[in-house]
Amino acid sequence: MSEERPRRLDLGVDRAAVLAANRAFYDAFEARDIDAMSDLWAHDDRVVCVHPGWTELRGWAAVAASWAALFGGPQHLQLIVTDEHVVLAGDVAWVSCDENLLAVDGSATVASLNVFARDDRGTWKLLVHHAAPVMSTAGDDEG
């Protein structure tokens, strides 16, 4: 049974590291910090980003440009992230969570999925940010 221990400890460490990466993402987002945001992502053509209501952006160049545009825009958001659930699967992990967005013109909830992969240095890098707006009249359609 003692053999189990290191693995369990590692899982705890990994979970904490993934949660920390997820929180760093939202910190960079709220702070409109493009350098911190850039550091969090893998910089390759695997990355996918769906901002709420947008079509998919694929590849780091398109994703980076979207964050630059958002951070350069007039909208300042306050984000409260709740209900974070982490799933670990080897060198891949994902967090599903709720983003509670507060802006001057109202509030909204977004159901988000953030997929991370561990790179060669052991750092969890963001590969997918997938943000689905929660609608009050939901339930009629599907996809």
Next chain:
Amino acid sequence: MSEERPRRLDLGVDRAAVLAANRAFYDAFEARDIDAMSDLWAHDDRVVCVHPGWTELRGWAAVAASWAALFGGPQHLQLIVTDEHVVLAGDVAWVSCDENLLAVDGSATVASLNVFARDDRGTWKLLVHHAAPVMSTAGDDEG
């Protein structure tokens, strides 16, 4: 260089298997086939499903109930899936794609991410279906 070949072939096989699983998901969806849908998913508490506009459903019981409710409802959808992009990461893979939904009362586009993991038998099982409605007035908010 010959050592590279099996790996490249495997990647091709894996990619095809993941795409086949993704298409089987949409086939089951369009056919309203609850047994086929059930077979596709991992049946554990890791699974997450976000139907367009809904909050997250977590765990197989909640996800299964949602498909039963959708398939028992009045809405019959035709689905055309386009722009499938596969990313392989060991025993995990994901597909981002567009769901073009046609119903009697109109059409809609949904940006979806489907995460699969290979089980002990080598079968790719669905762990996450995350559907984000694409809105015509997108771009004002983020999450």
